[in-house]
Amino acid sequence: xxxxxxxxxxxxxxxxxxxxxxxxxxxxxxxxxxxxxASILSKFEFxxxxxxxxxxxxxxxxxxxxxxKVTLHGWIDKKPKKISKxxxxxxxxxxxxxxxxxxxxxxxxxxxxxxxxxxxVKSAQIEEPVSVSGYIQNRLSPQKTSSIKDTDKDNAKVxxxxxxxxxxxxWDLKITDFQVLNKSTILPSQxxxxxxxxxxxxxxxxxxxxxxxxxxxxxxxxxQIAKIVRNFLTNDENQFTEIETPFLFKSTPEGAKxxxxxxxxxxxxxxxxxxxxxxxxxxxxxxxxxxxxxVKCFRDEDLRADRQPEFTQIDLEMGFANxxxxxxxxxxxxxxxxxxxxxxxxxxxPNLDNYSEMNEFVNKNENKNKNENENENENENENEKKLDAxxxxxxxxxxxxxxxxxxxxxLRYSLNFINLNQFSFVQQTExxxxxIFEVCILKKDQLETxxxxxxxxTLSKQIYVDSNYKYRKPFIFExxxxxxxxxxxxxxxxxxxxxxxxxxxxxxxxxxxxxDTIAGSTRAEFTYENPTPxxxxxxxxxxxxxxxxxxxxxxxxxxxxxxxxxxxxxxxTWLVDFPLFSPTELDETVLIxxxxxxxxxxxxxxxxHHPFTMVNLDxxxxxxxxxxxxxxxxxxxxxxxxxxxGGSRRVHDPILQDYIFKKILKIKNSQxxxxxxxxxxxxxxxxxxxxxxxxDRLCAMLLGTKSIRDVIAFxxxxxxxxxxxxxxxxVPDDRLEPYWIKNIVENEKKN
Numbered sequence: 001x002x003x004x005x006x007x008x009x010x011x012x013x014x015x016x017x018x019x020x021x022x023x024x025x026x027x028x029x030x031x032x033x034x035x036x037x038a039s040i041l042s043k044f045e046f047x048x049x050x051x052x053x054x055x056x057x058x059x060x061x062x063x064x065x066x067x068x069k070v071t072l073h074g075w076i077d078k079k080p081k082k083i084s085k086x087x088x089x090x091x092x093x094x095x096x097x098x099x100x101x102x103x104x105x106x107x108x109x110x111x112x113x114x115x116x117x118x119x120x121v122k123s124a125q126i127e128e129p130v131s132v133s134g135y136i137q138n139r140l141s142p143q144k145t146s147s148i149k150d151t152d153k154d155n156a157k158v159x160x161x162x163x164x165x166x167x168x169x170x171w172d173l174k175i176t177d178f179q180v181l182n183k184s185t186i187l188p189s190q191x192x193x194x195x196x197x198x199x200x201x202x203x204x205x206x207x208x209x210x211x212x213x214x215x216x217x218x219x220x221x222x223x224q225i226a227k228i229v230r231n232f233l234t235n236d237e238n239q240f241t242e243i244e245t246p247f248l249f250k251s252t253p254e255g256a257k258x259x260x261x262x263x264x265x266x267x268x269x270x271x272x273x274x275x276x277x278x279x280x281x282x283x284x285x286x287x288x289x290x291x292x293x294x295v296k297c298f299r300d301e302d303l304r305a306d307r308q309p310e311f312t313q314i315d316l317e318m319g320f321a322n323x324x325x326x327x328x329x330x331x332x333x334x335x336x337x338x339x340x341x342x343x344x345x346x347x348x349x350p351n352l353d354n355y356s357e358m359n360e361f362v363n364k365n366e367n368k369n370k371n372e373n374e375n376e377n378e379n380e381n382e383n384e385k386k387l388d389a390x391x392x393x394x395x396x397x398x399x400x401x402x403x404x405x406x407x408x409x410x411l412r413y414s415l416n417f418i419n420l421n422q423f424s425f426v427q428q429t430e431x432x433x434x435x436i437f438e439v440c441i442l443k444k445d446q447l448e449t450x451x452x453x454x455x456x457x458t459l460s461k462q463i464y465v466d467s468n469y470k471y472r473k474p475f476i477f478e479x480x481x482x483x484x485x486x487x488x489x490x491x492x493x494x495x496x497x498x499x500x501x502x503x504x505x506x507x508x509x510x511x512x513x514x515x516d517t518i519a520g521s522t523r524a525e526f527t528y529e530n531p532t533p534x535x536x537x538x539x540x541x542x543x544x545x546x547x548x549x550x551x552x553x554x555x556x557x558x559x560x561x562x563x564x565x566x567x568x569x570x571x572x573t574w575l576v577d578f579p580l581f582s583p584t585e586l587d588e589t590v591l592i593x594x595x596x597x598x599x600x601x602x603x604x605x606x607x608x609h610h611p612f613t614m615v616n617l618d619x620x621x622x623x624x625x626x627x628x629x630x631x632x633x634x635x636x637x638x639x640x641x642x643x644x645x646g647g648s649r650r651v652h653d654p655i656l657q658d659y660i661f662k663k664i665l666k667i668k669n670s671q672x673x674x675x676x677x678x679x680x681x682x683x684x685x686x687x688x689x690x691x692x693x694x695x696d697r698l699c700a701m702l703l704g705t706k707s708i709r710d711v712i713a714f715x716x717x718x719x720x721x722x723x724x725x726x727x728x729x730x731v732p733d734d735r736l737e738p739y740w741i742k743n744i745v746e747n748e749k750k751n
Contacts, residue, residue, distance in 0.1 A: 043181050046131040049073040053098035056136060060171050063136045070173060071133040075211060076124045079189065088121055092132065092173070096220075097213030101139070102132060104175040121178050127188035127208065133177040139170040204723035206714055215710070222699045222711050225341055226294055229314055232336045233292050238329065240290040240316060245279035247272060247296070252673050257300040259309070262739040272298035275692060277610060278677060280317040281650060284688040285680035292316035294695060303718050306642070306697055306708050310716070314645075314698075317690035323635055323649050326689045327574060330637060330645070331392055333693075334572060343702055346564070348571050350393060350411040354554045392637070396577040401527050402438075405535020407578070410641030411571045413542055415440065415549040417534055425506045427499040430592050434522040437498045440474075440534050442541065442548075444515030459517060460544035468540060471589065471596040474521035474533045485512050496593035497522055528582050529598055539641075567704055572639045580615055580632035581605040581664060602628070605664055609634045612657070612677075614649040627664050637693070644698050647691025654681035 050071045056063060063070065074094035081089045086106035093099045104121050106114050124130065188208055194201045201209045209215060233240040251258055251271040261270035273279075275297050283291045298310050314333075318325055338347050349356050400407050403416045417438045420426050426437045442459070459478075466473050475495050479485055488510075489503045498520070500506055512518060521533035531539065542549070546566065553561045553569075583600035590597040607613060609632060615623055616631040623630055633649035651657045658678060661670035671678070696708040709715035716722055733743055 042179065046179050046181060047071050047133060047177075049131075052096055053092075053094045053100045054096060056100075056171065056173075060136060064138070064171075067135060069133060069176075070136055071131065071177075072173065073131055074129070076126055076128050076130060078192075079126055080122055080124055082122060086118075088118065090121060090124065090175075092130075093211070093213070095216075097211070097216030099213070101172045102134075102175055103137075103172045104178075108174070109176075117175070117178060120180065121175065124178075124180060125184045125186070125189070126192065127184040127211070129181040131177075131179045131181060132173065132175055134173045134175045136171050137174050139172055202723075203717055206724050210713065218699075218703055218705070218711050219713055221341070221343075221703060225337060225699055225702065226695070228337055228340050229294065229333065232333055233290075233316065238290070240292040241288055242293055243283060243288065243291050244293060245273070245276040245283075245295070249273040249279075250673075252278070253667065259298045259300050262741055264738050264740075266740045274299050275313065276315050277612065278674075280315060280690060281612065281677060281685075281688065282680055284317055284319045284650075284652075285683070285685035287319075289319045290316070291318075303716065303720060306700070306706075308696065308708060308712065308716055309720050311708075312695040314693040314695050315690075316692070317688055319686045319688045321649075321687065321689045323633055323689060326647055326691050327392075327635065330647075330691055330693070331572075334637070334639075337698070337702070338570070341702060345568050345570055345702060348553070348569055350551065350571050350573065351554070354552045354560075356554050392572045392574050394574045394576050397575060397579065397631075398526065398577065400575060401523075401530065401532065401535070405523075405533075405538055406531035406641075407575055407636070408638045408641055408643045409538075409573075410542055411573055411638075412551060412566060412569055412640060413538075413549045414551050415442075415538055415541065417538075420500075420506070423506075423509065425500055425502060425509070427501045429498050429522045430496055430595065431522065431590070431597055434524050434597060436523045436525055437520060438523060438534055439510070439518055439520040440537060441510065441512070442517040442519075444513060459541070462544050463537065463540045469533060469536050471529070471598055472521065472533055474519040474537050476517065476519045476537070479512050479514055479516045479518070481514065485514065488512065488518065492520055495595075497595060526579075528579075528585070528600065542641075570639050570701075572637060572644075575636040575638050575643075576634070577616070577631045578608050578634045578636075579628065580608060580613060580619075580630045580634070581627050582608045583628065604666075607665065608632060609646065609648055611660055611665055611667075611674075612648075612650050614651050623659075623664070633689075635691070637691075639701065642697055642701055643694070644701070645691055645693035647689065649687075649689040652681055652685045652687050654678050657681060 048071065050069070051059075051063075053072065053074075056070060056072075062068075072092065072094055074092055076090065077093040077099055078091040083089060088104045090102040090104070091099060092102045102121075104118060106118060109117075187205070191201065191205065191208060210219065230242070232238065234242065248261060248270040249272065251260065251269060256274055258274060259272040261272065263269065276293070276295055280291055293315050295313060295315050296310055297313055300309060301307065303309065316326075316329070318329070335347065338345055346357060395409075397407055400409055402419060403409075405417060417440050419436055419438045421436050426435075429435050429437055462468060464473075464476060475492060475497065477484065477488060477491055479488070485507075489500055489507060493499055510518070519534060519537050521537075523529060523532045523534070550563070550566065551571075553563055582605065583602045584604040584606055586599045586601055588599055590599050605627060614633040616633050619630040634646070635648065636646040637644050651660065657674075658670070661667045661674060667673065696711060699711040700706070700708045703711060705711065714722060714724055721727065736743060
């Protein structure tokens with residue numbers, strides 16, 4: 001017969017079967033009898049807690065000296081251990097996820113009901129909630145730290161006062177009163193070994209996993225970060241107003257697929273908002289100077305580790321504002337979060353091949369926005385000075401794609417590319433639409449040894465896997481002999497991708513040595529392929545070799561300092577000068593010499609960000625003639641290779657917005673879809689700009705976990721289901737009928 005654990009694991013990846021299995025398990029245990037009053041009173045009448053484990057730890061000596069009685073609430077963390085006929089040790093976990101030891105010693109007790117208390121404690125099951133009272137004493141017997149507190153490195157957990165707690169005296173609670181507040185099945189004990197693993201724990205029992213110290217810490221820290229955000233934005237200096245916007249919106253073409261909500265009116269649907277974009281612009285038209293909310297958004301798209309169908313963002317908008325105003329607020333907000341979240345994380349500034357701590361050294365020449373309008377007023381100039389004081393550097397879209405192959409580069413690493421066309425070494429490539437040939441060189445002295453027995457220059461096999469690249473994989477050559485150096489350019493030419501000029505000087509220019517690795521690939525001159533083949537190569541190299549190509553930390557004297565833990569280094573950058581419009585990418589790929597290339601419809605344009613983004617005024621005249629050359633007043637905030645947030649200056653002129661809808665994006669029913677915005681713009685809507693930060697991603701990054709699921713209480717699985725409650729669920733035909741919906745597949749089967 002299968003154990004409970006095996007059944008749970010069998011159903012782990014199938015939401016419906018997991019949910020139904022739990023229903024059957026519960027129905028087997030419960031017999032619908034009326035419980036006695038005494039059994040209910042014992043679960044509902046109990047003393048209030050006087051302390052938490054942490055508060056006892058900080059006040060241990062005083063509590064012992066004053067012989068203060070302590071009452072704790074929590075769960076049995078491990079099965080009680082009987083040491084002798086009169087002595088039991090119990091591992092106890094409180095509501096903060098902290099763990100300590102309970103001791104019941106009958107030799108120290110004078111009460112007549114000792115045997116009953118001993119039996120009650122001995123029979124307690126893992127994960128049963130209890131109320132326990134008694135007196136604090138110094139630890140009766142030494143215990144390993146790992147048995148008292150979860151110290152698994154995989155938890156990536158940094159307690160605010162952990163170093164202090166670990167250095168002070170350990171204690172036990174000597175039990176005088178013990179009350180079980182509810183029973184538990186054997187399931188938690190069978191899942192005990194999976195508690196520390198976010199990947200293997202059956203998602204249908206998320207509520208058991210959330211009791212662990214790791215997840216208690218993650219979820220509570222998320223709440224603390226949200227409080228920091230609210231306090232900062234609503235303080236006397238910033239004066240943002242928190243305003244809720246509706247969840248029942250209308251369907252509009254904003255990019256990703258929407259979740260539709262049917263109504264009882266025929267062919268009338270709501271749509272859950274992908275963002276509050278249009279409502280917050282309407283709030284600007286409504287006269288609210290500064291708006292924000294921490295809000296749920298919804299997108300029906302393919303899921304991955306950093307994506308959920310419902311996600312949370314810090315959404316804000318400012319009236320009478322431009323990009324400088326928004327960027328100043330966001331930089332201050334990000335700094336506030338880093339300084340007050342007590343996570344020992346630091347922000348740094350990239351500078352050439354190095355980086356420095358915020359406020360110590362800033363290369364102001366790189367931070368100046370070269371495209372500033374000459375007619376900026378005094379207030380804007382003042383904000384530019386404030387930005388220079390400790391600004392995140394700005395990196396253009398074109399520079400990011402040409403240097404790092406992606407619009408969200410991880411700038412903790414200096415690895416970049418060489419465009420061989422710039423030095424006239426490229427005669428031609430196999431596709432005239434992708435005329436640039438670029439290379440990335442991995443120098444032998446920058447590779448780490450994976451283990452003692454492995455060649456120190458071996459790259460991860462993942463870098464060579466075709467399926468890790470969306471289109472064509474770069475050609476990757478390891479230089480193992482002098483013959484490899486001499487014949488490298490011929491090898492590149494044999495791929496069919498490229499032909500070179502002046503091979504002798506090109507070989508000298510590359511300066512390859514035995515032990516190096518070189519990767520090369522084509523790209524468009526102005527690329528919409530994001531990441532490019534080499535950009536994806538760079539990502540894979542960094543993921544699999546995180547100790548290579550790191551920028552060096554320099555201090556305020558421009559000297560190299562001791563390198564901090566890379567997991568505590570956060571380098572933030574503004575990505576700017578995105579193309580305002582992009583050609584529509586077609587489903588069909590182009591195959592040249594067995595190399596896959598994307599194809600585009602240059603007669604069908606779409607907004608790179610969204611259709612309400614303002615044009616960079618320097619490119620305004622190009623809107624009529626060459627819209628693909630127009631840059632948008634759009635900015636992303638990127639930290640450690642993650643797009644944490646994005647925003648833009650908005651169009652508030654009704655004629656320009658109507659032109660973009662109809663003439664450039666060719667939206668046929670724009671008045672029906674966006675007429676409310678045009679009307680608001682026609683009636684005195686002020687200039688405005690805004691930004692949204694992905695709150696789940698930001699929290700996951702700060703807490704050192706790669707998956708946003710770890711910082712969401714009840715996340716969806718990779719197929720968009722919630723196994724805890726069994727959603728999405730089927731709905732019977734009689735409930736669908738009022739919404740004008742018919743289950744076609746089921747009806748066809750019946751017929």
